[in-house]
Amino acid sequence: GQNIDQPTEMTATEGAIVQINCTYQTSGFNGLFWYQQHAGEAPTFLSYNVLDGLEEKGRFSSFLSRSKGYSYLLLKELQMKDSASYLCAVIGNAGKSTFGDGTTLTVKP
Amino acid sequence: EAQVTQNPRYLITVTGKKLTVTCSQNMNHEYMSWYRQDPGLGLRQIYYSMNVEVTDKGDVPEGYKVSRKEKRNFPLILESPSPNQTSLYFCASSSEPYNEQFFGPGTRLTVL
Numbered sequence: 001g002q003n004i005d006q007p008t009e010m011t012a013t014e015g016a017i018v019q020i021n022c023t024y025q026t027s028g029f030n031g032l033f034w035y036q037q038h039a040g041e042a043p044t045f046l047s048y049n050v051l052d053g054l055e056e057k058g059r060f061s062s063f064l065s066r067s068k069g070y071s072y073l074l075l076k077e078l079q080m081k082d083s084a085s086y087l088c089a090v091i092g093n094a095g096k097s098t099f100g101d102g103t104t105l106t107v108k109p
Numbered sequence: 110e111a112q113v114t115q116n117p118r119y120l121i122t123v124t125g126k127k128l129t130v131t132c133s134q135n136m137n138h139e140y141m142s143w144y145r146q147d148p149g150l151g152l153r154q155i156y157y158s159m160n161v162e163v164t165d166k167g168d169v170p171e172g173y174k175v176s177r178k179e180k181r182n183f184p185l186i187l188e189s190p191s192p193n194q195t196s197l198y199f200c201a202s203s204s205e206p207y208n209e210q211f212f213g214p215g216t217r218l219t220v221l
Contacts, residue, residue, distance in 0.1 A: 031207050042212035095206030099151035
């Protein structure tokens with residue numbers, strides 16, 4: 001099976017940098033996704049990693065280490081609108097996907 | 110506009126009354142999936158479909174049925190709903206399992 005752990009809550013200040021960690025244990029691995037979900041809304045795609053290393057996309061970056069079962073999402077120049085839940089998800093064998101419980105990020109002025 | 114649609118968006122029903130939540134996508138995606146989300150928890154996969162006529166159980170399939178007779182549609186069926194199925198349900202699709210998923214707006218179901 002799959003097990004995904006990420007912190008429940010984080011708080012950061014507007015303009016700062018925050019790193020959200022995700023560790024996983026899987027019986028198969030075909031990629032790791034990060035999604036953003038604002039309260040009452042559907043999740044939206046942020047990033048995808050399948051190989052080790054850093055993927056950068058504007059203010060957002062995501063890192064993956066397959067040997068350590070570890071990923072992080074880095075958010076730079078935080079804005080108030082970044083207050084949301086961030087979901088780590090792993091695609092395992094045969095297309096099965098498993099999500100972590102999400103990290104609720106609160107950005108304060 | 111490329112999108113995933115779900116209907117109904119909100120539903121209050123009673124225990125044992127069969128219901129269907131529809132899901133449709135207009136992006137010609139192969140992969141579709143159903144999730145439920147409960148307070149404080151992430152998304153838990155109920156069923157997924159790699160292609161037409163191919164469906165597989167996710168982590169929490171008990172009490173649910175699905176069918177994939179057409180590429181664009183993936184309905185979720187609750188034959189005999191129970192209060193523990195009260196939840197927020199999301200349908201999602203992607204061009205293939207290892208690509209980003211596009212989510213529908215969600216269906217908030219309450220079973221009394």
